[in-house]
Amino acid sequence: MTLEWKIKTFEALSVHELYDLLKLRSEIFVLEQNCVYLDLDGKDKLALHLFGEFEGKIVAYTRLFKPGISFENASIGRVTVDANYRDRKWGHDLMRESIAAIKQHFGESKITIGAQLYLKKFYETHGFVQTSEMYLEDDIPHIEMTRE
Structure with missing residues (x-):
């Protein structure tokens, strides 16, 4: 059981893909984490969208940025795996794919x-x-981390 990986610019996403990835992000970052915040921050149009599909459903997702958009360096954000599939450890696959895509x-x-x-x-x-140091973002403890 592996995921089918896709990477697309904002413009290349189908309406269905965009809807499904925004739904997944809302399920996790708004409902699961009980956090009221504006997910649509204006950066989606600047990102590459990497997602993994399993049986036609988007179950893993990140957005990738060139240096200077979210941080001085390239960055990965909105790291998401559907709660129903976390036992498969696909978050690790998602990070490996994301790191490779930034390099590529x-x-x-x-x-x-x-x-x-x-x-x-x-x-x-x-x-x-x-x-x-730890900082609060939308009342959730965060830290910056860098990979050389």
Whole structure:
């Protein structure tokens, strides 16, 4: 059981893909984490959208940025795996695909992320190191992490 990976610009996303990835993000970042915030922050149009489909359903997603959009370095954001599929460890596949895509599409290897603090060890397994003190973003503890 593996995912079918796709990477698209905002303009290349179908209406159905856009709807499904925004729905997945809302299910996790708004409902599951009980956080009222504006997910549509204006950056989606600037991102590459990487997603994994399983049996035709988007179950894993990130958005990827060139340096200078979210951070000085290239970055990965909105790291998401459908709660019904987390037992399959596809988050690790998602991060490997995201790191490779940044190198392939942007020619960058230095990546900075704004990570939820509770996921620090997860990101460390992918080579990220904490580079900031804890800060609150939408009342959720975060840290910046960078991968050289």
